[in-house]
Amino acid sequence: MxxxxxxxxxxxxxxxxxxxxxxxxxxxxxxxxxxxxxxxxxxxxxxxxxxxxxxxxxxxxxxxxxxxxxxxxxxxxxxxxxxxxxxxxxxxxxxxxxxxxxxxxxxxxxxxxxxxxxxxxxxxxxxxxxxxxxxxxxxxxxxxxxxxxxxxxRLQDGALNDAQSAEQDSFSDGLLDCPHYTKPVHDALGSVPEVLLSGDHAAIARWRLKQSLGRTWLRRPDLLSQHALDVESRALLDEFRREHVRSGQARSNETVDD
The missing domain is CATH 3.40.1280.10 (SPOUT methyltransferase, trefoil knot domain)
Known part of the structure; x- marks a missing residue:
């Protein structure tokens, strides 16, 4: 080009x-x-x-x-x-x-x-x-x-060392990208989610899609309104929302206890 x-x-x-x-x-x-x-x-x-x-x-x-x-x-x-x-x-x-x-x-x-x-x-x-x-x-x-x-x-064929990098970028499928982690597994700032260490590729793909949906819901809800969700995606987004509410309630309880 x-x-x-x-x-x-x-x-x-x-x-x-x-x-x-x-x-x-x-x-x-x-x-x-x-x-x-x-x-x-x-x-x-x-x-x-x-x-x-x-x-x-x-x-x-x-x-x-x-x-x-x-x-x-x-x-x-x-x-x-x-x-x-x-x-x-x-x-x-x-x-x-x-x-x-x-x-x-x-x-x-x-x-x-x-x-x-x-x-x-x-x-x-x-x-x-x-x-x-x-x-x-x-x-x-x-x-x-x-x-x-x-x-x-960066989208030209061969520009990226791994062609899948572009496919997983934010906005490539209408959603924001999921979180990413690298070494070390454990740090004072936290640990890598266990599912990413499991070797279960189906579970990892499901977790990444859920995080991608959740981040989009939290940060760019306007994108979700333009994105047609299938049954699995809707279920994962509902699961993320429930977990998000629970984690918020847990933090509130910790603040009260402190």
Missing amino acids: RIDVVTLFPDFVRQSASVGVVGRAQQRELLQVETWNPRDYTSDRHRTVDSSSYGGGPGMVMMIEPLRATLMAMRGAAPEPVHLIYLSPQGSRLTQGRVEALAKLPRIAMLCGRYEGVDERLLAHEVDEELSIGDYVLSGGELAAAVIIDAVG
């Missing part, structure tokens, strides 16, 4: 994409990340990419011409068709489902805005999709681009 990023800060994007899973994916030639700086496609000696906003107001707006020239060069750099994303707090919320869909494309590109954003005319004619990584405002699109590169890059 190829990812192109149009940005005024190409070093940041390249460095963030060079480490960890995404860095290994590039080394394995599973992923190619290229950057394009609009300042390289300006026609004046000051390399101007922005101007004041018509109608007044604070801040500058990124101009059409440098961006149009950059996008033209970017599109012509490889034969694959490009799905161009503008990173904006006004875009659709990024979800794991959208990440999975993007990861299947041969090539995507991301346009990183700065200042007050990009001239609306360019967005209307050049951009295929606007995406937001959350309901907050950043100084520019570069951090959002880094997030998407990581999320999409």
